[in-house]
C-alpha cells in the first residue's frame with residue numbers, strides 16, 4: 565500500500581452520464597434510483613437535455629451514456645439519443661423490457677452505439693424475484709434478441725448480490741447464447757433501494773471475490789468485473805447530470821454530492837466546485853502499490869470509500885488490498901456531506 569501521486573488533470577470532461585429519469589416499469593430491490601412508476605414533473609424535458617448536450621459537446625465530450633431509471637420508460641429519450649448519436653459515442657443502459665423489433669430498429673436507425681442490458685439472474689425465479697415483476701426475465705431476453713436482430717451490440721450487466729451470486733456462471737452462458745458480446749459483473753452499491761435492503765442482499769468481500777474467481781466465460785464472451793484490479797478511481801474523468809439537472813460527477817455519487825443546477829449555470833462552473841475538483845485530483849490516503857503505477861486505481865471507487873468511511877480520501881473497502889478489515893455487510897449510517905443539501909426532490 566502506498567500514497568499515490570494523484571490523477572492526471574483534465575480541464576474539460578470527455579464523458580458524461582445522463583440519468584434521464586427516475587421512473588421505471590420494474591421494481592428492482594437493487595435500484596439505485598429508487599424508481600417510481602411515473603416520472604416526476606420536475607424531470608428535465610428532452611429539449612433541455614438537447615441544449616445541455618450541445619454545451620457538453622462544445623466542452624469536448626465525446627462519449628454519452630444514457631441511463632436512469634429506465635430511459636425508455638420516457639419515450640422522449642429517443643429525441644435525445646437522436647441528437648447525441650451523430651456527435652458522440654452514445655450508449656444506453658436499459659432493462660430492455662420495452663424493446664421490441666420496432667424499437668430496436670429505431671434505436672439502430674438513430675445511431676445508438678450499443679446497449680447495456682441489466683439482468684439480475686439466470687433464472688426467472690431469481691431475476692423476477694429481484695425485479696419484483698413476474699415475467700420480466702423473459703421480456704428482457706426478448707428485448708436483447710430484438711436488439712441483436714437490429715444489429716446492435718449488447719453487453720449484459722448484473723449487480724452481484726446475495727440472491728444471484730451462485731448463478732453468475734449460468735448467466736454468462738445465457739448471455740453468450742443470446743448473442744451478448746460481454747457481461748459486466750458489477751459490485752453492489754449501498755444506494756437507493758439496495759441501501760435499504762443491504763442486510764438481506766449484501767455479501768462479504770470474500771464471497772464476492774470467490775464468485776468472480778470461479779467464473780469461466782464461454783468462448784467469445786468478454787467478462788468485465790469491478791473488483792481488483794478493475795476498481796480504478798475514475799472520478800478524474802467523469803461528469804454526470806441527474807434527471808433534475810443537478811451536476812453530480814458520477815451516478816454512484818447521486819446521494820452524496822450536488823455541484824449545482826446545470827439548467828441555471830454553465831456546466832463548467834459546476835466542474836470547478838471545490839469538492840468536484842478534489843475528487844478529480846485523486847489525492848487519496850492509500851492506494852495499492854502495484855496498481856498505483858500500473859492500473860492507476862488511486863484508492864478505488866470514491867463512492868464506496870465514502871459510504872463506508874465517511875471520508876472522501878479513504879481507501880475503498882471493496883479492494884482486497886485496501887479493505888482493512890471492513891465487513892461490507894455491516895453498512896454504517898449514511899454519511900451526510902457537510903453543507904450540501906440533498907439534490908433530489
Ligand code: SF4
Nearest residue numbers: 588590592595633634
Ligand atoms: S430496471 Fe433498473 S431502473 Fe428499473 S427498477 Fe430495476 S434497477 Fe431501477
Ligand code: SF4
Nearest residue numbers: 798799814865866867
Ligand atoms: S464514484 Fe467511483 S465509479 Fe464514480 S467516477 Fe468516482 S471512482 Fe468512478
